[in-house]
Amino acid sequence: METWFERTELLFGKEKLEILKRSHVLVMGLGGVGGFAAEMIARAGVGTMTIVDGDTVARSNRNRQLVALESTEGKLKSEVLAERLRSVNPDINLHVRSEYMRDERMQELIDAHDYDFVVDCIDTLAPKVFLIQRALERGLRIVSSMGAGNKTNPALASVADLSQSYNCPLARYVRKRLQKFGIRTGFPVVFSSELGDKSKVVVEQGVNKASTVGTVSFMPAVFGIHCASVVIRQLTGEQNYFKKVKKKKKKSSKKKGGDKA
Numbered sequence: 001m002e003t004w005f006e007r008t009e010l011l012f013g014k015e016k017l018e019i020l021k022r023s024h025v026l027v028m029g030l031g032g033v034g035g036f037a038a039e040m041i042a043r044a045g046v047g048t049m050t051i052v053d054g055d056t057v058a059r060s061n062r063n064r065q066l067v068a069l070e071s072t073e074g075k076l077k078s079e080v081l082a083e084r085l086r087s088v089n090p091d092i093n094l095h096v097r098s099e100y101m102r103d104e105r106m107q108e109l110i111d112a113h114d115y116d117f118v119v120d121c122i123d124t125l126a127p128k129v130f131l132i133q134r135a136l137e138r139g140l141r142i143v144s145s146m147g148a149g150n151k152t153n154p155a156l157a158s159v160a161d162l163s164q165s166y167n168c169p170l171a172r173y174v175r176k177r178l179q180k181f182g183i184r185t186g187f188p189v190v191f192s193s194e195l196g197d198k199s200k201v202v203v204e205q206g207v208n209k210a211s212t213v214g215t216v217s218f219m220p221a222v223f224g225i226h227c228a229s230v231v232i233r234q235l236t237g238e239q240n241y242f243k244k245v246k247k248k249k250k251k252s253s254k255k256k257g258g259d260k261a
Contacts, residue, residue, distance in 0.1 A: 004089070005045045016236040017045055023116040023235050024048040026109070028101070028131055030077045031055070032220025033145045033190075033227065034121030035066035040228035041119070042085045046235075048093040049085065052109065053077045054100035064220045103130055110134050117231045120144040121224070125170070129177040136183060141242065143230040144189045146171040148223040149213030150196030157192045157222050159230055159241065165191040188241040190226040192219075 003009075009017045023046050027038040030053035038051055055077050061068035067080040078098040085092055101109060106127065110118075118135045120142060122128040128144070135142045144162070147170035151157070162178070163185040165171040171191050178184070233239040 008045050012236055019235055020045040020232070021047040024050070024113055025117045025119060025231055026050045026052070026113070026115045027119040027121065028052050029121035029123065030067065030081050031061070031121065031123065032064040032066075032215065033148055033224040034119070035077070035081055036221045036224025037119050037121055037145075037227040037231075038081060038224075039066060039084060039088070040225055041231055042088050042092060044228065044232045045089070046231075047091075048095075050095040050097065050109075050113065050115070051078055051081060051085075052097040052099070052101060053081075054098055064215050064217050066221075101127060101131075103127075106130055107134060110138060110140070115140055116235060118142040119227050119231060121227065123147075123170075125173055125177065129174060132174070132187070133178060133181050133183060136187065141234065142187050143227050143241070144174070144187065145223050145227055146174070146189050146191035147196075147213070148192070148220045149215045151192045151194045151219050152216055153192070153194045154218060154222045156194040157190065157219070157226060159188050159190055159226055161185050162187060162189050165189055167191075167193045167195050169196075185244070186242065188230050190223050190230070192223075 005017065025041050025046050027034055027041070027049065030038060030051055034053065038049065042049060057068050057072045057075050057077055057080060059073055067077045072080045076098045078096050082094055082096045085094060097109065099105070118131070118140050120128060120131050122131060132142060132144055146165060146168045162171070162175060168191045171189060175184070230241055234241055
């Protein structure tokens, strides 16, 4: 009898598919990156997911977000995505949280389950850093998406240890904040080495967003799919993204180009 996951089983085998079915993945942020990450994780056969976002679908989301359609404007992103995931896998055990997470609530969420993986797709610095720091403190495996905005070349998106990221303003800020907690390395991030155009960024003063960045349809999807690949390949043993990174010795004092501050 044909099953919806038979192609995945053919690729990974029954044993690894069972690992995915028994796994619980938390996805924080369901916008351009998180929506694609969550759906790809569900389509791979992960049996339990917690998805979190307090935002509603806006018209401006339509150019890049999986949940954004004319028919879904004004609806909660979490509820729209939940319906999609249940349509993909009717047997999925889905926990839906439709709220913006602040420190105390996020700590409760992190402590609520022994997640097999955490996917950080938050685009606001403070809660992003809090999630990463507390997840690592609990010994949870996490992959974090850096900035997909102001980028247009999908070939320059890649996965690396946080310490190896460069040419990404968001990654620079994350590294700086995490250093205060003694965290400089130890988990994978998705980032692009493409140099962005600063004129494509509009600075704002909002509660849940500090700036608006020009974004094209395919880049958030690329980042989300990279995040999903890290989760699935790590859970199935195809790749280990948590190896210790060896520090490179400095050969000279000459400054290199790029954003590695």
